[in-house]
Amino acid sequence: MSLPTPVADEINNLLNERLSMITTAVPHPMLPVDQPMIRTKAILKPLTSPIASGQLSVIEKSKQLAAWTAVDQHIKPEHRVIGIGSGSTVPYVVERIVSQGAAANQDRVFIPTGFQSKELIVSSGLMLGDVDQYPTIDVTLDGADEVDLELNCIKGGGACHLREKVIAEAANTFVLVADYRKNVEYLGTNFKAGVPIEVVPFAYAKVLQNLHHVLGSPNATLRMAVAKAGPVVTDNGNFVIDAPFDREIMAKPYTIMAQIKMLTGVVEVGLFCHMARAAYFGNKASPTPSSLDPINTRSIKLGWKCNNQMERWQERGTVTKKGRVRPQAMVFGRVLKII
Numbered sequence: 282m283s284l285p286t287p288v289a290d291e292i293n294n295l296l297n298e299r300l301s302m303i304t305t306a307v308p309h310p311m312l313p314v315d316q317p318m319i320r321t322k323a324i325l326k327p328l329t330s331p332i333a334s335g336q337l338s339v340i341e342k343s344k345q346l347a348a349w350t351a352v353d354q355h356i357k358p359e360h361r362v363i364g365i366g367s368g369s370t371v372p373y374v375v376e377r378i379v380s381q382g383a384a385a386n387q388d389r390v391f392i393p394t395g396f397q398s399k400e401l402i403v404s405s406g407l408m409l410g411d412v413d414q415y416p417t418i419d420v421t422l423d424g425a426d427e428v429d430l431e432l433n434c435i436k437g438g439g440a441c442h443l444r445e446k447v448i449a450e451a452a453n454t455f456v457l458v459a460d461y462r463k464n465v466e467y468l469g470t471n472f473k474a475g476v477p478i479e480v481v482p483f484a485y486a487k488v489l490q491n492l493h494h495v496l497g498s499p500n501a502t503l504r505m506a507v508a509k510a511g512p513v514v515t516d517n518g519n520f521v522i523d524a525p526f527d528r529e530i531m532a533k534p535y536t537i538m539a540q541i542k543m544l545t546g547v548v549e550v551g552l553f554c555h556m557a558r559a560a561y562f563g564n565k566a567s568p569t570p571s572s573l574d575p576i577n578t579r580s581i582k583l584g585w586k587c588n589n590q591m592e593r594w595q596e597r598g599t600v601t602k603k604g605r606v607r608p609q610a611m612v613f614g615r616v617l618k619i620i
């Protein structure tokens with residue numbers, strides 16, 4: 282049965298009107314009129330170093346040397362997905378990556394560990410990604426508050442350790458960069474604030490009580506903000522507790538990390554155990570790396586020391602009977618490097 286012509290026409294007109302409402306994009310009131318509504322390809326800015334030129338202090342120079350050497354040793358042309366950590370040494374990591382040039386970086390994506398590193402990536406003109414899009418990362422480079430002889434470390438002085446641990450775990454290679462003050466025999470030697478612990482806000486008092494009375498940290502405190510009334514709130518909307526432990530407990534960082542993590546309400550613990558492949562420290566007399574191009578670390582004086590578990594090294598074939606580390610271990614083993 283066919284509809285009378287005027288009725289069919291009216292229905293067609295109505296349908297056409299609806300269709301045109303669907304297919305015509307309504308311009309956003311805040312966009313300039315000539316700005317395209319849909320962008321199919323991200324437009325990359327020219328690469329810019331995050332470090333302003335000028336004289337660096339001794340400590341800054343040592344951070345720069347550690348960062349540059351780690352980039353040169355670990356970020357290779359074939360690496361496409363790179364984790365960028367947080368802290369004061371990481372801008373030098375980005376500086377060195379930028380110096381590899383636009384061609385080296387054009388197909389790379391950089392995964393941040395928080396607000397600071399996201400800003401660094403974006404403002405340097407590098408391509409930003411996230412770990413939910415890229416759950417496998419080639420290399421992550423990150424700072425640390427302290428690193429012990431086995432490359433266990435404390436992280437979270439900047440309250441970024443939850444995302445940092447995710448980005449470190451997602452990486453095939455996790456590398457630490459820091460200045461000489463962070464290189465210690467036992468965690469907690471110079472970094473006295475304690476182990477940073479991210480907690481869901483409503484559980485903080487209960488977790489504090491557990492730390493005080495069960496886990497042996499009577500001075501654990503909620504971290505308070507400096508230029509804001511109230512506690513520090515992480516990039517994930519949580520609170521941070523700083524829990525100092527005595528030397529005996531810190532000598533077994535994995536054990537205390539696991540115990541803290543078992544407390545309900547704890548989201549993540551700023552102890553990264555058995556995760557780092559290498560750690561780079563600039564020393565007090567770090568030279569300023571002279572040339573950006575070509576990338577060359579041979580002119581930089583490298584030193585090393587290995588951890589005190591010689592047996593394990595021998596098993597892995599990286600230490601000779603006399604305790605000397607074979608050269609390849611400097612790149613591929615769990616070697617602590619002093620630069």
Ligand SMILES: O=C[C@H](O)[C@H](O)[C@H](O)COP(=O)(O)O
Nearest residue numbers: 368369424437438439440441
């Ligand atoms: O939460 C912050 C991170 O773990 C940092 O990597 C760590 O605190 C080291 O930061 P900085 O190099 O500024 O001392």
